[in-house]
Amino acid sequence: MRELTFTAAAREALAEEMARDPSIFVVGEGVGARGGNFNTTTGLYELYGPMRLRDTPIVERGFIGMCTGAAMTGTRPVVDFMFVDFILDAMGELINQVAKIQYMSSGRLKMPLVLRGSIGISGASATHHSGSYFPMFVNIPGFRVVVPTNAYDAKGLFKTALRGDDPVIFLEHKALLNAKAQVPEEEYFIPFGQAAIVREGTQATAVAVGSMVRRTLEACEALAGEGISIEVIDPRTLAPLDIATILQSVHKTGRLLIVDETFAPCGIGAEIAAQVAAHGFDDLDAPIQRLNGVYTPTPYSPPLEAAVVPNTTQIVQAIRDLLAE
Amino acid sequence: MNLTQKEYLALYRQMLVIRRTEEQLAKAHQAGLIPGACHTYIGQEAIATGVCANLTAQDAVFSTHRGHGHALAKGVPPREVMAELFGRVTGCSRGRGGSMHLFAPEVGMMGTSGIVGPCILQATGAGYSSRLLNNGTVGVAFFGDGASNNGAFHEGLNLAAIWDLPVIFVFENNMYATEVPFSYATRNTDMAERARTYGMNGVSVDGNDVLAVYEAAAAGVRRARAGEGPTLLDCKTYRTRAHSEGMPSLGSYRTQEEVDAWKSRDPIMTYRARLLHEGIASESDCEAIDMEVQALIDESFEFAKNSPYPNPATVAEHIFSS
Incomplete structure (x- = not known):
């Protein structure tokens, strides 16, 4: 069976789902022609253009709040936040809005918002690029928190995240991004809540x-x-x-x-x-x-x-x- | 202005529905029927009414803690707003929200919020969806002077401007953020000018003149739907009741003279006088609406008061989509 890196497997999941669903778009710093700081979107800008691969100014609160509104109005945003440390600026949007809107609307609004990016201590990244913070998200009702550890899981879990209607915090440890694993050509999904x-x-x-x-x-x-x-x-x-x-x-x-x-x-x-x-x-x-x-x-x-x-x-x-x- | 008599009267009726609902809510708060907060929109009715008259149910409105008027103008029935504040299962948020969390996505009311600022960003996101889905809708954010100094204002306006998103930012300057004067909190209080510094259309309008608001909003919505980008409407107005029911009406931040001066410019009273003066409607036309609205409010109150509370067994439902 072929082998892919964690990053390539997750990118393949994103590419498959973007091809299938035109309401998916990605926002983040450098996700357009640059292809993402971690090559998360390489090659997709050429296929889908700026409306679906949207380079942003450095405004984590702004684009997460914007994607919150987008997710409430019929599209499926993917926030590519690069380092999880960066979205601490948006904790109010995440906890007060993203996590609560399905509940506050008594289930009449969905929140199909996927936030993905790197976590973890690796390579002398120092303290503003090394956080993980997942216990904080786990503590809040309303988030799905996903921490894949290999390429196979990354693809299957990312596919599930992109198909669902819940907000997903998808956390990719920097030390694992280049690790290869066998990934089948056939489509597969890994359900959440299955160790x-x-x-x-x-x-x-x-x-x-x-x-x-x-x-x-x-x-x-x-x-x-x-x-x-x-x-x-x-x-x-x-x-x-x-x-x-x-x-x-x-x-x-x-x-x-x-x-x-x-x-x-x-x-x-x-x-x-x-x-x-x-x-x-x-x-x-x-x-x-x-x-x-x-x-x-x-x-x-x-x-x-x-x-x-x-x-x-x-x-x-x-x-x-x-x-x- | 090129409105039919029916349209002129619809604006009058909508403002009156908001006013009478708010008065009923204020009374209900005093009577102990509202277990939580209640921020009334009395004095500001012309803004929600004038803006929402230009919107369809598919256009998405995002609002603030002072959002009853926005919800009503967007089409949420008064009975559902009252029931929500009374904590009943028939409320628009099924009792999960109260005054500051009114949701009715079926009419494009995408939520009021207890946090100042996020509505600006979310309306920008609705504008993004509109562009991506190419469905001609607009996103609308209502927010007060307090939100205009928040980072969300800067970030949201900038994003909407650089991407030419179909968004209307409705800035309701009622002069006080709770009790902090706007003139204290902001050096440049010309919000239309501030909008223009972001490269966006900025328009100042008398927020107590429903026709002026209607006209300015119509132009902004037209531009937005035509792909010409966002507009900020700078609406000067005044809230004549306390920030929140139960708080003092004057406090240490304003005078009775100031409140009275604004009451003499009451948006409903002045509009009614104008309809009569310009021969657009007769006294009996207005009286018929007055009576119909009062009956609606009475019926809504009875409905809300007699509605059941939510079943506690459902408390953990709807955290996730399934």
């Missing part, structure tokens, strides 16, 4: 998010040499969260570690831990553990930057500690 068991195991469950999936798999591979068997789950979407798959795994393994680059307080790990404690308490043979990035703004200098992100050695140690409980 992937990316490695089967028996002794403990590791739920990993975003770029931590790859590192956790590396850690488990290393431990497998010692006969240690760990199950790894990639939730793929954080809202909705497939807690059932996690509970089933914990039922089997009795132990749970959540690995997440973002901050621990009120984070996705806290939510998963609370739900497993509530609904899987009798399955647990040890306290639930979390391994998170350091609770700090993201520093620039490479040794400092590396120090804030959980690495494979730390994940290995966290698993050993969990098994020793």
Whole structure:
């Protein structure tokens, strides 16, 4: 089967859906002839022109508010925000408007708005280009929050996002954008709320998010040499969260570690831990553990930057500690 | 102006529907029937009426916290506005919104908002949809002087201007953002000029003169539908009641003399006098409308008051599309 990068797979999803549905348009800085800062729209401007590949001034609040109104009036905007840090300027529009309009209109308005762009710590991007912030979005009723971790999932989940009528925050970790995976030629969709068991195991469950999936798999591979068997789950979407798959795994393994680059307080790990404690308490043979990035703004200098992100050695140690409980 | 008698009277009737609805709501608020906020539009009726008379149900209106008049002028029945403020399931937002969240997309009322500014951006987005779908509709934002200093004003006007979007920005200058005078909050208060600095059509109009508003809006809507880009209407007006029901009418920010001076320029009273003076309508024509509107308001009030509350079991419905 052919292999595509994460970015190429997501771009293919966008291209297919734009060909199918003329009401889809993309806004963002450099999404036109430039093809997107991360090549998210390469080649599409030539096909669809400026009304559908709309370069914007640097006005995140402005174009997100504009796309909110557009989504209420019959079109399907895709906001290509480049770095999630940039849309913090639009949090009022996102939380007060985008997330609430379906509810406030008692379901008579839809909000088919997809916001997509990069997250994560990578490549000395420093603190204004390294955020993830997904727990903030997960906390708000009204958003679908998607964090794909490979090319196959990126395409299938992006297709689902572009077909749906709900606002979707589609978050693409910078460290994963050039990673290749097998992507079939045939059309496929991945539903929201369906976690992937990316490695089967028996002794403990590791739920990993975003770029931590790859590192956790590396850690488990290393431990497998010692006969240690760990199950790894990639939730793929954080809202909705497939807690059932996690509970089933914990039922089997009795132990749970959540690995997440973002901050621990009120984070996705806290939510998963609370739900497993509530609904899987009798399955647990040890306290639930979390391994998170350091609770700090993201520093620039490479040794400092590396120090804030959980690495494979730390994940290995966290698993050993969990098994020793 | 080239209106039929019927059209002239329709403007009168629409303003009166807003006035009588608001008066009924103010009374209902005092009687404890409205559990939340109530910002009346009394004194500003000519603006919503004059603008919306140029719109179809497909044109999208986005409004503010002072939005009852916009909803009514756009075609939301008074009974649904009242029921919404009373928190009833028959309200236009099915009891989920109240005064500041009136939604009726079936008539193009795309929401009032408790946040100052977003309506400007959303109307710009409706203009974008219109261009992409090529359906001839316009987006309309109603907002007050308070919103004009917000970043959304700058960003929305600029986007609408650079892309020639079919949008009407209706700036309602009632002189106070809650209680902060516009003259204090803004150095350049000439909003038509400010619009022109964005490269857009800017027109100043007497916001208490429904015909002047109608005419200016008609020209702006015509331009927008013809692909000639957005217009800002700078409408000077005055709210004669308190910012919000239950607050003092005068407070520390205005005088009784000022309120009285504006009341003497009441948009409905002056328009009615004009219709009579110019022989467009007779006293009995107007009285017939007065009675019909009063009956409508009475019926609407009874309907709203007797409507059921929403079922608490439905509280988490409609967060998502399915």
